[in-house]
Amino acid sequence: MDTRLLADLVERSAELKGELVAFGQSARFDRWLTPLLLEAAGPGRELDETEAIRIIDRFLLRYRLPDGSTVVDRFVTGRRDLTEAERELLLGWREAYAAEIAEAALRLAVSEPRLVFRNPEKVEQGWQQMREDRAAFVEFCGGDELVLSPAAAEELLNAYYRHRWEAAPAARPGRGRGGRLPGGGLPGADFPVFELPPGPAAANTVGVIYDEVDGLNFYADYGMLRDLFADPHLTGRRKHQDLLRVYLREESIAPLPIRRLAAAHPGTADTVFRKLLRQPGFTWAEHGEELLRRRKPWYYADEPRPGVSVIGERLGELAAGGRR
Template sequence: MVDRFVAGRKDLSAADREMLLGWRDPVEGIFEVRRKDGDAVVLLNLVDDLEYRTYSNVGRSAFRGVPKGGFLHTCLVPLHSADGAWLVSGAMSSYSRSSATDIAQAALELATNRPELVFRNPQKIEQGWQRMQEDRAAFVDFCGCDELVLPPAEVEVLFEAYYRHRQEAAVTAQPGRARRRRLPGLDLPFFELPSELADSDTVGVIYEQVDGLNFYADYGMLRDLFADPARTGRRRHQELLRTYLREESIAPLPIRRLAAAHPETADDVFRKLLRKPGFTWSEHGEALLRRRKPWYYENEPRPGVSVIGDRLGRLAAGHR
């Protein structure tokens, strides 16, 4: 919409055009009011851990009821005419300092559900990669490999044990904090598969260095197909591979893994599925994945772990 508006307004100055086009990438977040400075407020985004010098198009009166140490839930857009300045865009909800615990929980949920908001901060990208590699190494050490195929119930038991192991290791590393907090009981669920995975015969678990930790429904059946291409003639196996090729929620990773693990049969699997007798994985496989999953190649890889800032961590722990 912004692109169309700018294209249709020939009377806009270069500065106005730049400002409007910057609105295509707003910053959504939950902000702590650090201080007031003239007509502006300086906000710390609890999600991406960056500070924003923020104005309102109605002047300082917009922030009259916003106390230092309070919180705002809003969106910001850049003011390109003033370097480092931001403008409130849309609705703005204000919360008092006494709401810190609830605000921290909301910020944590936002960071978890929309990690792209965290990764506006380049430092969080770097930290995320580092933490993910550490977690992957711990997973491989705990499980013995980075790829598993198990019944759904066994996956849940495994990850409850793994997360318990990771939590105990983290608390052991900080004995002072261990005395101040009680670990959840062993009967509390740490991990539960979504229904589409829980209802499958097997679940594939792959913790890859770039694509991170992923779960795949009926991965055992797909592995059987690559082990015995004669199964390609069975409708269930064919439909499963088509689903893996078609679904945007499934990255190229599992297909690449199976083709690499079964180089002697991968060509036959795809020749029968695609009805292309000249298909070879080594020559045509990557092009096939690029055609079926262009979204994967268009986006910059991001870590599968989000690292929250120190301030959000303190608020979540109940420290003002």
């Protein structure tokens, strides 16, 4: 292709992209695109503009319609006025954007795993994979609840993910490595694949809990909170009480860690909450679940979903830069 034709095509590409977007957002595709955007927006119907653009781009170029075609395929087929170079450009976008779209889709699957589960079969598949991954985690790490320093937690999780990644081809002969996202780790050949969120990363200790329902989670200063439940004399210390208040107040923290500690220390849980709440008659057995429901109504509003996101082999391959 000569330089003049190439320059004209680059200038034309912006117009073609705008026309493709308008075509994909027309009423004929509304039945498929709108549910994707609504699911990503969640109950609050709020969707970041950047994420919306990525979802629309993926829909235009990668989403398979009932007949197996993509939106860009139909756009090219229906436009008899396009030159051969313009057709090649449009169809080439399916691969040119593929790695970027795959990474965006993976990030969305990690942050919103519920988007992957759109039917009961997918839900059960997710639960089964999470059960398998949790069993492997317990075997590798020695338990489903650990208290570590942030550095030790990252080192352990990276070792675990590497172990799972390297074992996957042997466990599934003849299949690629584009499998699953255990606990949020992104597949790929370059490690480490895991870093703690900012809160736990800056804490003195990190609680690592892989629960049967809530999946794999990380809790800042979990060691201090565990000490509070283990030693009733610490109920008078402000920093320990303040930490428990944070665990009860923050929406980013599910009931899981408090439930775990109360169950592990039944002899002191009542003392801890009576001191914190200033309610002498409080007992965990009678009032614990009511307390959690009152403080964390968001947790009980939706049906539990698996914490493991299932992705296809091609998507995993693209995210890894084309490597299998």
